[in-house]
Amino acid sequence: MNYSPSELMACVFARALRDGDTMVMGTNAHIPSAAWRLARDSGKPHVRALIGATGTLDPTHESVPASGGDQAFLPGTAVLGLARGVHDQLRGFADVIFLGGLQVDAQGRINLAVIGDYEQPRMRGPGSIGLSLVATIPRAFLFFEKHDPRVFVETVDFISGDVLGADSELLIVTPLGVLGAAAGERTVKLMSVHPGVSFDEIQAATGFPLDPALAVTTVPPSVTELARLRTQS
Amino acid sequence: MGKIARRLSLEALVNEFVPPHKTVALGGLHFHNTPMALVRELIRQQVAIACLVPPLDGSINADQLIGTGLVKQVLVAYLGAEIYGLAPRFRAAVEGGSLTVRDFEEAGYTLALQAGASGLPFAALPTDFLPSDQQLPTVGSVNSQDYRALNDPFTGEQTFVVRAITPDVALVHCQFVDTLGNCGYLGAPFLDADIARAAKVCLVQAEQAVEVLPAACRSVLPGYVVDAYCVLPGGAHPASSHGRYSYDDQHIADYIAAAASADDFAHYQTNIIGDSEDAYRVAVNIDERLAMLARTAS
Known part of the structure; x- marks a missing residue:
């Protein structure tokens, strides 16, 4: 059965969510939202979602709005507000946070502030925003639309968040494969390569060394998973 | 001393309450519920800003002020265009060395605004x-x-x-203002409650004046926080005004494309922002746009 890279990414995240998790998502919520609903439909009914911008708990949107601050994210079990949502993440009530970044490095540090020298940046990025919250959220799920050696670098140029330094778990899913590290580990390693992608391909797109011995194939979406994904409203 | 919120024109709000070389904060989040008419008026009156405090997620609001060269320094937890990419004029100003950034992250920025709003140092x-590191910046x-x-x-x-962040002036957008200056929000107030209280002076642009705030309001900014307001339907355009209209996707996409070049940004400033809010409304065909973008409270 054919499937899109986004559908595979949503499946990988849904499998990694555990019943009882509270996951935080914001901008570009299509994949996290699909993963959340798939997890709930797959025997994990107690997975909760918190929208960062509005503090909405378990939103009831029909189609996922593009922008995190869209009013379509307001209807839900409760609207806690942005500040209360931040406090709940600091307090440790969130289990998983979905994030992106300009750079991720071999030690699991993430950067959304600058590329190049801080004082004279080659590229000024948007800023560190919620990447710091990996310090109080035990699992960071990162997703990228492209797997690019300019993103997956040996050493970040700025540390917006230090996932492994905070003893948090890291799971990175891209259109090419899955990288990550368990809590307590200090180095990002290859977890799997997507069907149809070679080890050489993912290594060439990654700016730090991966171990070919770990190049197992990502389990493709099952017929059931795809059916559940495609019947989500 | 108690406050009696004054209703003024958009022009008078800026002229009377926003002196040059001050710290100015903006409400909303990304391109939602943010005071774009006040931003445009700051640009028209060429009000120099010593320090700009954008929303937690700053957007076209801060990008336009920075593009005019009015801003000396900016606080940044996030300043970008979210689904549209980066904020082009912000990026150009920092990379060109003409703008100073004070980098924050989400928790610190939120807590600093709340400290300001609560009178905490x-x-x-x-x-x-x-995170900390001997070699790499954090x-x-x-x-x-x-x-x-x-x-x-x-x-x-x-x-x-x-x-604590303690701006001289905060600018916020809401849907309703009543005769006592109480401000009602049909949608998410984001951090407006803290931004407004953290500032010495709070100015509001409201969509509509009412005798009594409707029960549909999800949140209220008390009149004792508000110094003065104007009433301007559509004043958040091209950003959204929750419960009234969505953001103008085409306008924002066009702006982001134009802001990639200083010349095209200057063209936007001259021809779109224009020399009055009335001129802006004609330039963007505001009635037609708002009808197309209309939303109801959810």
């Missing part, structure tokens, strides 16, 4: 919250103006504190 972050190492390490007086453990 600073707020403490959880122990070991900020928020804690590049912004000692706002972040400092100190020892918890109770436990002796080292923690970071963040200094």
Whole structure:
């Protein structure tokens, strides 16, 4: 059965969510939202979602709005507000946070502030925003639309968040494969390569060394998973 | 001394209440519920801003002010265009060395605004919250103006504190204002409650004046916070006004494309922002746009 890279990414995240998790998502919520609903439909009914911008708990949107601050994210079990949502993440009530970044490095540090020298940046990025919250959220799920050696670098140029330094778990899913590290580990390693992608391909797109011995194939979406994904409203 | 919120024109709000070389804060989040008419008026009156405090997620609001060269320094937890990419004029100004950034992150920025809103000098972050490194820059190492390490007086453990943000003027957008200056929000107020209280002076642009705020309001900013307001339907355009209209996708996409070049930004400033809010409304065909973007409260 054919499937899109986004559908595979949503499946990988849904499998990694555990019943009882509270996951935080914001901008570009299509994949996290699909993963959340798939997890709930797959025997994990107690997975909760918190929208960062509005503090909405378990939103009831029909189609996922593009922008995190869209009013379509307001209807839900409760609207806690942005500040209360931040406090709940600091307090440790969130289990998983979905994030992106300009750079991720071999030690699991993430950067959304600058590329190049801080004082004279080659590229000024948007800023560190919620990447710091990996310090109080035990699992960071990162997703990228492209797997690019300019993103997956040996050493970040700025540390917006230090996932492994905070003893948090890291799971990175891209259109090419899955990288990550368990809590307590200090180095990002290859977890799997997507069907149809070679080890050489993912290594060439990654700016730090991966171990070919770990190049197992990502389990493709099952017929059931795809059916559940495609019947989500 | 108690406040009696005054209703003024958009022009008078800026002219009377926003002197040059002050710290100016903006409400909303991304391109939602943010005071774009007031932003445009600051640009028309060429009000120099010593320090700009964008929303937690700053967007076209801060990008337009920065593009005109009015801003000397900006606080940044996030300043970008979200689904449209980066904020082009912000990026160009920092990379060109003409704008100073004080880098924050989400927790510190939120707590600093809440400290300002509560009259606290600073707020403490959880122990070991900020990343630290001897070689690489972090928020804690590049912004000692706002972040400092100190020892918890109770436990002796080292923690970071963040200094209160206390703007001179806050500008916010809401759906309703009543005769006592109470401001009603049909949608998400984001951090407006804190931004408005943290500032010495709070100015509001409301979509509509009412005798009594409707029960549908999800949140209310009390009139005792508000110094003056104007009433301007559609004043958040091209941003959204929750419960009234969505953001103008085409306009924002066009702006982001234009702002990639200084010349095209100047063209936007001259021909779209124009020399009056009335001129803006004609240039963007506001009635037609708002009808197309209309939303109801959810």
